[in-house]
Amino acid sequence: MEDLRISNDEQQRRLLQEYIFNLEEAKDQAAELAVVLKNLKQYQDLLVAILSCTAHGIGLVKNRRIIWCNTPLSDILGWKQEEAIGQSVEILYPSAREYERMGEFIYRDFNNNDIKTFEYDFLHKDGRRVPCLVTGRVRDPQDLSKGFVFSLTDFTERRQSRQALQQACDELENRTVELTSANSRLHREIEERKAAQTELKGYRDHLEELVKERTAELTAVNERLRREMAARQRIEEELLQAQKLESLGILAGGIAHDFNNILTAIIGNISLMKGSPSLDDIHQGFEEMEKACFRARDLTQQLLTFAKGGQPVKRTVSISELIRECTVFALRGADVQAEFLLPKDLWAVRVDEGQISQVINNLVINADQAMPAGGIVRISAENVELGATAALPLPGGRYIKLSIADEGGGISKEHLPKIFDPYFTTKRVGSGLGLTSAYSIIKKHDGLITVASELGAGTTFHIYLPASHRKPSRKSREALQVIPGEGRILVMDDEVAVRTVLEKMLANLGYEVDFASDGEEALEIFTRRRAAGEKFAALILDLTVPGGMGGKAVLESILKIDPGVKAIVSSGYFEDPIMAQYQEHGFSGVIAKPYKISQLSEILHKVITT
C-alpha cells in the first residue's frame, strides 16, 4: 500500500515535471511571437510608407475588391484610402458593363506570371474620367483568389504630350512627303540638266571640230600671207636700200656744201691773217677758224647721229648762250637778221650740246633759206609748266619752250605732214635730213618739236625740252680756262697725229706722257712703270683701236692689276654706249674727239683731283 502511494507520488512528480517544462516552453514561444509580431508591424509600416512615397497609385485587389491601396491612388481617383479599402472595384468603372468587360480583360490571360500593362480611363469619385496607365500582375496564376497587385499612373499629361508628339510626327510626315516630292522634282531637273549638258557637249564637240577646221584653214592662209609678207619685206628693203643710195648722193652734196662753207671760213681767215699786221686781227682770225672747226666737228657729229642714232651725251646747261651762238654761226654771211628774246631766268636743261646745236643750226638754216630776199628770224625761249592734261603729247612738268619763227613763204598744207620724213625736201640744195634728225634728237631728249605754218605768213617751229633741277655745269664752253697739272699720263691712241698733238698739249699743261699705239703696248708700259714703283696720274684710252685691244679691254686688264687707276675714255664715236655710260665700264671720265686744250685740262683736273 505504501509502495503504491510512493509510486503514485513519483508518477505525479514526473507528469508535473513534463507539464512545467511544457508550460515554460509555451511561455518562451509566446514571447518570441510577440517580438515577431512587433517586427512585422514595423515592416508593414515601412512598406506602407515606401508604397505611399511615390506618384504612382499602388494597390491589391482580391476577388475584384480593393484590399489595400496607397494614398497616391486615392489622390488620383478621389477616393480616400479608408473609403476605398473594402470597396468593389466597380466604383472605378463608369458602368457595370465596363466593370465586366475589364474584369474579363484583366483576368483572361493570367496563365503565366506576366506583367500586364494597359491604359484605361478610370472613373474619378467626382464623375470625370482619368486616363491611367496600369501595370500589374496576379500574385499567383494558379490561385487567382490571392489577388491582383497593380500600380497606376495618372496619364493625363503624358497623353497630352503624346498627342503633341503625334501631331509633330504627322507634321514631320507631311514635311517628309513634301520634301520627297521636292526631291523628285529636283531629281527630274538634274536629269533634264544632264540631258541638256549632253546635248550642249555634242554642240560643243561639233563647234570644236569646226574651229579646228577653220584654224587649220587660217593657219594655211596665215602661212601663205607670212611668206608673201616676207617676200614683200625683202622687196621693200631692197627698194629702201636703193632709195638710201640715192639719198646718200644728195646727202654727200649737202655735206660738201657745208664743208665748203667751213673751209671757206678757214681759208678766208687765213688769207686775212696773212695780210694783217695786227695781233688782234690774227687772234680774231684764229677764233673764227676755231669756230669753223667746231662747226665741222658738229657736222660730223650730225652725220653720226643721223647714221647710227647715237645716244646723247647729256650735261646740264643754260641754253641761252648755245642758242645765240648757233644762230649767229648759222647766219654768218646771210642776209637774214636774228632777233632774240631770251629771258635771263630761263631754266637749265640737260642736253647733248652738240646735238641741240645741230637742231638749232638746221632750223635757223631752214629759216634763212625760206627768206632768200632777207628778213628777220625771231628766236625766243620761255619757261612753261605743262599740266598732266595738257593738249601736247608730253607728260606734265617743267619745260623750256624754244620758238624759231621766220617770215618766209610758209609750208603748204600737203607738205606739212611730211616735213619730218627722211629725204623730204622742197629745196634744190640740202639733204632732206635736217628736220628728220632734229625730230630724232628732240625725241631722244624726251622733248617735242612741232611746226605751225601758213602759206605767205611764215613758219614757226616750237621745241619743248624738259627743264632740269640740277645747276648748269658751266655758263659756256668758251669760258673754259686751261688748268695746269702734274704727274704722268699714259695715252693710248692708234693715230700718230692725235698722239703728236696730245704730246704738245699735255706738255703745255705740265704733265709727263707715255704713249702706246695699242692695248698690248699700253698694258706693257703700265706693268713696267708699276714694277719700277711709278704711278700714272691718269690714263687716256682710245675706245677703238683697229685690229687691237681697245680702251675697254685694256682698262679691264689694268683694273685687275690696280683697281684704283683713273682712266678717261676718248673717242670720235661719241654715239658709242660706252661714251654715255663710261662709269659702268670703270672709266672715271669721258672726252669726245675733237677737243680743245681747255677741255682736256678740265677733264684731267677733275679726274685726278676727285
Add this chain to the structure above:
Amino acid sequence: MEIKKILVVDDEQAIYTYLEKKLAKLGYTVFTAADGEAAVAQAFAQLPHIILLDIKLPKLGGLEVLRRLKADERTKGIPVLILSAKAQSKEIAEGLAAGADKYLCKPLGFPDILREIQSYEQN
C-alpha cells in the same frame, strides 16, 4: 570553476530535449544520454563540468551510474546533481550516499535548475 560542458541524463525525451534547448541557448555545450550505460560512456568520453542525473534509468540505474563515476579517478571530481521524481527521504539519503553533490526532487522549473548550476560556477 568555469562550466562549459553539461551532461544531461534522463529517460524522458521531453525532459532532456527541453533542458538541452534551454541550456544551449545560454551558451553551454550540452550532451545527453537516455540510459545509464550511455550516461557512463558519455561521461568518460566528454568529461563534462557538471552532470544532471535521473535515478530511474533503463539498462543501468542512476545510483549505479553515480557509483561508477565516483569510483573512477577521471570522473570522481565532477559535480553530479540528481534530478529525480523519487522524493522519499530514504531515496534521497541513498543518492547522497552514493556520492551525489545535490539531490533535487522533481518537479522544478528551469530557473531553479539553472540557479543550482550557476552556484557551482560561482564557487
